Amino acid sequence: MNGEFAVIGLGRFGGSIVRELSKNGYDVLAIDSDEERVNEYMGIATHSVIADTTDENVLKSLGIRNFDHVIVAIGENIQASILTTLILKELGVKSITVKATNDYHEKVLRKIGADFIVHPERDMGVRIANGLMSSNILDYLDLSQEFSIVEIKVSDRMANKTLIDLDLRSKYGANVVAIKRGENVMISLQADEVIEKGDYLVVIGENEDLDRLERAIHKVKS
Template sequence: MNKQAVAVIGLGRFGATVAKTLSAQGHEVLGVDINEETVQRISPYVTHAVVADTSDEDALRALSLNQFDDVVIGIGDNVQGNLMTAMLVKEIGAKYIVAKAQSTLQGRLLEKIGVDLVIYPESDMALRVAQMLVREHVIDYLQLSKDIGLVEMETPAFLQGKTLIEANIRAKYNVNVVAIKRDNDVLAPPDPNDPLRGTDTLMIIGRDPDITRLEEGK
């Protein structure tokens, strides 16, 4: 894993979690927030922590964000601050920008500004929970596009003991098994000649209706 330099702007629940997680993984993390107490709380967990109003162009330029690999904008309730910061970060020449949005309209504005990846934390989590509740074998779910998902699924009983070649999952269900979690290992790509075990977790990419057919064995 290559060490990255990441700036996280806005250290609420979302931003603080991103900053702490990246720092714990060994990356260089700059945490930025307008609130001094918030910055003090995050300071022990990140490489650097700075108090700054990132809607102020001079204050933002002083952070030299164009030298970071990624900039994450986690500003939440202040929509104007979120959009202004994104615009200025883009103008400064940040290499890759990720921004949090609370609505589709806000997300569209961020995309027009030039943000590389827009995150909708609440709606994304709601979708994951809903999918996990209604799908018998699903452990986790990530929506990749309008109708395509990445699913972590327990191995259905009808697949146990079969190899991927024997199961012919791609041809029958139009989905791809991209990895298998087995014990403490992730087998990627999986061995197509290795029989699936009941304790395996399958990581599958496909259209939602096809994933459902696989679950049901139809």
């Protein structure tokens, strides 16, 4: 893959892309509206700039249409992600990859013409779940700077509740990709799956979210 890259959004996902591309010798423009994040990548990316990418004039001033590939890695602000992608398309950027945070986000991105859409958390979850059938979970703990996997032992207070009762995704941004029950690993999970005492939940998520989850689990452990 040749050419220049621009990465918009320097959270863990976008930041890891910047680091990997830069490490492999590519020219990378790193963009974020947060000054602290931009400063972090000044010595890593070819160029780092503070910018509001929902402003068409700002993107024009950056010469964004001259980049071969733009990655929109904006995290929680779906509106900013969609508007940025729309402007990039209107400016004629050759190839646009966008991080989607949910299915609705993906649907809108497809309608406005994003070239590639990725669900880092979901896609990694599928990879892990498939790997569990033939490999030890420990092979997959060190995923990236963006995501990690933890095994959570089900406590008395968690037992006999369903996955939807626990609601770990909306509360902590964490996805249960498998349940280990004795020698069995269950990966085709339904929302009404009942958790049993002694089970282990295999959970994937961003590191900060998993830290919050683990702190909460420790508080309620029986």
